[in-house]
Amino acid sequence: MSPRQITVLGECVADAFTEPASTPSELALRVLPGGGPANTAVSLARLGTPARFLARLSGDVFGRLFRAHLEASGVDLSSSVPAEEPSTLAVAELDAQGQAAFSFHAQNTADWQWTAEELARVDLSETACVHTGSLALVQEPGAAAVEDFLAAAATRATISIDPNVRPLLVQPHVYRARLAHWCALADVLRLSEDDLELLLPGTPPEQACDTWHAAGARLVVITRGADGALASLDGERLKVPAVRTSVVDTVGAGDSFTAGLLHHLGTRGFLGGRLTELGLDDVAEACVFAARTAALTCSVAGPNPPWQSQLGSQLEQLATAERA
Template sequence: MSARQITVLGECVADAFATPASASNELALRVLSGGGPANTAVALARLGTPARFLARLSGDVFGRLFRAHLEASGVDLSSAVEAAEPSTLAVAELDAQGQAVFSFHAQNTADWQWTAEELARVDLSGSVCVHTGSLALVRRPGAAAVEDFLAAAAPRATISIDPNVRPLLVHPDAYRARLAHWCGLADVLRLSGDDLELLLPGTPPEQACDIWHAAGARLVVITRGADGALASLDGARVRVPAVAARVVDTVGAGDSFTAGLLHHLGAHGRLGGRLTDLRLDEVAEACAFGAQVAALTCSVTGPNPPYADQLVQFAAAGGA
């Protein structure tokens, strides 16, 4: 087991995109493997970080798609649960800017049924970081078991959380009620500008960072699309510009940014503890790398993060 392994816990969702149909009364869907945590695990593995994904994978047609996609990308599924419940489906509509609006079909699906017994079997001795977030942290009945798992993991691994608020499935109040507790568990909190507006409406990003620092999170990173990212390390700030790219859609961009951030920190030996020796210039470098990974993800359809060699070619071409 690699000393740089990152364990990712969370959902794997079938992202269905409408495509031209042969008749006006038909709707054709192109289905890709998605879900925020799964996207992050795939991006980590493709970048070269040993990534293990803790998922509850159904045996249905979507679950088989997920498994094939994850394994082809090099993700370790040795600790995944073979679930009896069906997979979660999300139907995406893209606006003129490539932003996706999702409708979810997620009632009683496999992703939310975690039990304490399932997670107690997971060996974290080789993992320097545990990343989770999105719906797995807030959807019942499994959310409480996931929180307890993070609390047990915190003494031996860096904890990274991405709230990834999905108001169509869970009211933002449910996230707000748990966010301070998550910050108490997390060393890294990465969220989008949309998440910020849903969680703390009208709050300036710098003030939000200070609120979350006070609750316990050492590193807070707010990604803001074309406006780049704001990173705050114990209150010391740095702004990192976005990387120019031809945008096809933005699906999975935030997940790819998180993977790039964690990959860079892990490659430089900064994961595995409470980030006590981390410097702001190292944060800026990690965020800049994450921005490159996100830009390449935006240049293709769906949550399809780049491999390490594609990123090298992208950087050599000037990042555009």
């Protein structure tokens, strides 16, 4: 079955990675297009799902980089908004394990200025799923308009949310205050174990899943890095092991996992409603595919998810590595 369109709403971020400079008084940066929702849209499109991205794209040098990257990956930008404000910049430093620590330059940038009028123009008649998350849900002044858009979209589409907590920009208590409302809107809640610790400190993952089920989310998936993922469907749980790979960095891995999950659910015809036909075996298959997609992203530098045409050979390489 060909997957139906998934509409992704959220930010584009210029990820500037530090690199060795010629003198101690210089700082060299390598800039890649990023941002959690943008990464997810790119990954979906490369996997073969029709992906439309709702973004406010600046006309500055970073905005032009975003547009070129998204269009080259096959993302539909027809509903994006040309923005007068500057783009968001994040400077990233990688540790020995490839984990990135970010510092953000995001005050009054284009991504957070959504208005109800802009979002009212979006036609969702061909959309099976709306995915959003990260800063677009909490950064004012646009956060309230985004929430209202999700509430309207929930009458016709599956809703997927990734909180992607960024404590350097927004305090975790802001996310905590809104999370129950997001769960009431969401059919799919995907988050990392780092998000879990910031949202419900000290809470076992299984208990957290039950809390979010009670608030309304039907499928909760917590990704746990090298420990794989925990998926919970209305309280029925399963664990999916991580896929062994040679890690260059982990930037964009969670976004690729989300894309792999939604792509697989879409190709099986589950998206477009409240996931009422979804079973635990279906979740297991989707999570295995998502884990492999994330592993392939970790095997290259930056948020560079795999293309559908590459999946066969690359997945076979991963399978060989797992058996070794």
